[in-house]
Amino acid sequence: MKFRDGMWLTAEGLRVEYAEEVYSIKKTEQGLSLLCPTKKIRSRGDTLNLSTLTIDIEAQSDGIISVETTHWQGETNKGPHFDLYPAGKPSFDAKVSEGTEGTTLTAGSLAVTIEPGTFDIRFDAADGSKHLTSLSNRSVGLAYSPAPSNPLQTGDLRDFKHYIFTQTSLAVGESVHGLGERFGPFNKLGQSVTLWNADGGTSSDQAYKNISFWLSNRGYGVFVDHAGKVELEVGSERCCRVQTSVEGQRLKWYVIYGKTPKEVLYRYSTLTGKPSKVPSWSYGLWLSTSFTTNYDEATVNSFLEGMKERDITVDVFHYDCFWMPAFKWTDFVFDSERFPDPKAQIGRLKASGLVKKVCVWINPYIAQHGEAFQEAAEKGYLLKRKNGDVWQWDLWQAGMGLVDFTNPAAVEWYVNCLNKLFDQGVDAIKTDFGERVPTRDVAWHDSSVDPEKMHNFYAFLYNKVVYEALEQRYGPQQAVLFARSATAGTQRFPLQWGGDCESTPEAMAESVRGGLGLGLGGFAFWSVDIGGFEGFPPAWIYKRWVAFGLLCSHSRLHGSSSYRVPWTIDDDDRSDEGCTRTLAKWTALKNRLMPYLFTQAAQAVEGGIPLSLRAMCLEFPEDPTAWFLDRQFMIGDNLLAAPIFDESGEVEFYLPKGKWTSFFTNEVRTGPGWFREKHGFGSLPLYVRENSVLLLGKEGVRGAVYDYAEDVEVCLYHVSEGAKATLIDHEGKELGVIEAGSDGNIKNDKILKGSPTVSKDGRKIDEHTTKAIKSLT
Incomplete structure (x- = not known):
């Protein structure tokens, strides 16, 4: 949602009020509470007849600081709420300090500083090595729609919508990624994004999986702690800011810092929950x-x-x-x-x-013609309308109801x-x-x-x-x-x-x-x-x-x-x-x-990172090109894959710095650089990263479940001494670590069964597949 008409005007039909200064700072149990009036206070009379915003900044765990902006604190903070730190909150040390630059709250590796006498809230690496983002002039505010003509009208909000918004700064060259399973451009800069689950297919701006977390190429992420609709303007209202807005009286989000994108995701998954293993x-x-x-x-x-x-x-x-x-x-x-x-x-x-x-x-939809509907309806297992009727419609299944999981x-x-x-x-x-899932005229059990x-x-x-x-x-x-x-x-x-x-x-x-x-x-x-x-x-x-x-x-x-x-x-x-x-x-x-x-x-x-598809920027964050690659991906740490989208079999792909070996031909390419190849249907650009020990199951295995330690082919790709690969059996038990020695042989091969082989310059290849691959550059 956009609140401005360009830089100078307010959008038509809206009233917008901004936090103009930090009037006072109060220390709290976990951090700082800022009182921010919506005009500069020059005399006692200025404190009357105006709105204020309270900004509560709290240290949550190492590298994570939350920011909650509230207009009227009397609003009931209804659920549901995200289940945060499901495995328990890590212990850490937080501290507040005062200096010439302002008041600083530190949460391990992340610090936030509030500069006195103005409105400037800066987030930095605690060691001073990196500035991350800021809340600066007119970056936090509230809005009414439609614009009230008299303050007395806000005593009855039934005819008005009320919004809270914040705008974090975007640096020159900064890019924004994530926000769920979105099918448009990988870099979200310039986009308006609405986080609202919808059955929209894969060719629209709608998404089935809206995740209120985004990752910046500057070494931090932002998680918006709001289970409902969230609207973002990613450099699309102010080109130098990411604006987040929700309808309501409060908005809470977390800044998550890490020295690498993987560390950011590790902390994010600690906050919201790690994925479970699958068999x-x-x-x-x-x-x-x-x-x-x-x-x-x-x-x-x-x-x-x-x-x-x-x-x-x-x-x-x-x-x-x-x-x-x-x-x-x-x-x-x-x-x-x-x-x-x-x-x-x-x-x-x-x-x-x-x-x-x-x-x-x-x-979760229960059609009224099925055997389950009558029992579910009679016993109150289905979502109801406010008048007590079962909520139903004919979209998808005739007369379907919705299971009320509350x-x-x-x-x-x-x-x-x-x-x-x-x-x-x-x-x-x-x-x-x-x-x-309907939102109007419904009454949940809870x-x-x-x-x-x-x-x-x-x-x-x-x-x-x-x-x-x-x-x-x-x-x-x-x-x-x-x-x-x-x-x-x-x-x-x-x-x-x-x-x-x-x-x-x-x-x-x-x-x-x-x-x-x-x-x-x-x-x-x-x-x-x-x-x-x-x-x-x-x-x-x-x-x-x-x-x-x-x-x-x-x-x-x-x-x-x-x-x-x-x-x-x-x-x-x-x-x-x-x-x-x-x-x-x-x-x-x-x-x-x-x-x-x-x-x-x-x-x-x-x-808390993807196995596949893993974005290239997670493995190569220092390579600027990696943040814009959306037609290739990593499979784990060591394999790079580039699907082919052209009927001709031609494909262009990028290899980051280092030596890369074709899985299919053992040909070595040196990055960084762009390359073009032509492939038959039995191959695509699949490259193995330098210093990889790749363990392959025996040839001719049937299915995904077998003895992963038997007749293994150990493939060494330009390894140096100490290169490792862990071996886990099909039941998830760790068997040990295969390690490359100084002589090019492997250590700890006793964990391998049968007749393992070692391929020191790639792997044993299929000559027939090799003939169907042509280098174009």
Whole structure:
């Protein structure tokens, strides 16, 4: 929301008042409280008939300081509120000091200084090494809409909207990233961004996952502690500022400092929650029935048998919506005509070895024609209107209601419904939707919550309930979701996928940008609909998307009205460049990468950083180019991937400083610099970072779950003595560390089983794949 018409005028229809000075500073238990009148006080009479803003600045933990601006403190601070420091608040030392430059509050490595006699609040590294951002002249204020013509009118705010806004400074060359899974430009500078969950696909400014955290290339991040709608003007109202505004009487946000972007994300994930680990089987290939396609037990079996016959291992099979009858979503009951004995069928699938696990689709909407609606409505498990009626509409499912997760009894009922699915052999849940949550004429069971704040926060409650039900049934670190909606903190309940994308190269690029952005919000795991959700992908798009999708942390074949098994895409072309062989090769490659991926995943969880897609700026923050790269990504610390978006197979990508070795050819390139290549469908630019020890599973492994220590290929890439790689088994137990010695050999190889091999200059390569790669620069 913009409050100004250019620099000199107030926007039409608004009244805006700014904090003009810091009148007084009071020490509090955790920091400082600033009294800020909206005009300069030159005499006692100036203190009358004006508004004031209170700015409470508190040290929260090392490197984290909160700033809360309040107009009228009597406003009830309704929930829901983000669950902060869920693992406990770290201990630290905070101090307040006075000096010639002003009053300074220090929270470990971060300091904020308030300059006397003016309005200037500066955030700096505590050691003085770096200035981060500031609140300066006319950067904190309140606004009314419409503008009252008489102060007496503000005694009744029913006809007015009231806003609080703050503006942090942007330095020359500063860029802003994150704010959730956004599909537009990676650098948000110049954009107006509204944080409001919506089912808008991947080609608009709407987002399924709005995360109120952004990361600056200057070494800090800002988390907005407001569960409801947040509006940002990122250099789009004042080019030199990021403006944050909310409707209400208070606005609270946190400045988070770190010497590296990874340290910022570590502290952010300490504040909002670290992602949980997911089991090794979830990294394998997932196959879906697709959305509106027609299927039954015979169709499912034909898909899985066809994949096996074509040497493509499927670890998870997913039943999308129509496992339930039409008009009855979600009632948790299999369509008896198509699946007369689901428990037996699922049991047969697993016993046959065609899949390891089974997933089903659900959502929090309960259609009135299903078996679940009557009980849920009668017992008060559904959201109600203010007059006591069940809130319903016909958008999506006829007469659907919405599960009220603020009602403990509704949560218990919903979990019991899930347990019946688990009893039938379901291992994972796709938690679709959760974005279309009403805010008007609704009354939640918990009357202390604000319906406007519940809109985004509903995604947290919904996924939390399902995740904890899975965890209760299958044990710690064994729960797996496939969620579409999210808000800050939802990274604790992995994993998430990118929503409804079209089957086009542009949509694939949109998805890459979405995954990069979400990863900057503490989300370790992310997936995408391989081939695109909407439409019928041409063979070349399907194959390029397969390569991209199998390099995401998690990989699922899913479409809307068309299947995604490869033989339906190109009339079962079995040639080396056909869809079938392409999918088989990339699935096999990901399975071989599991010793590397599973270890990197554990490190990503600990650090609150993405496994894949990992933005280049997290690994190379000192390289200015890395902050603008939105068509490539890192997979863990050591692998760089650049998807191909052109039918010709040509691709341009950037390599940061250092030596980089092609995974497919062992050719070495030296960065920094831009490069161009042309690839067949069995490869893309996949480069290994200098000084990497890359552990690959044995050739010919089937699926993502196997003995990661047996017959390992240890690949050394321009290593120096001490280069290391940790090895974790498929159950998550750390086996030890492989380390490069001074003679080019490896230490501690006793943790390896069978017949391990060491490749000292890259890895053993496939000459056939090498021939399909051409360097253009």
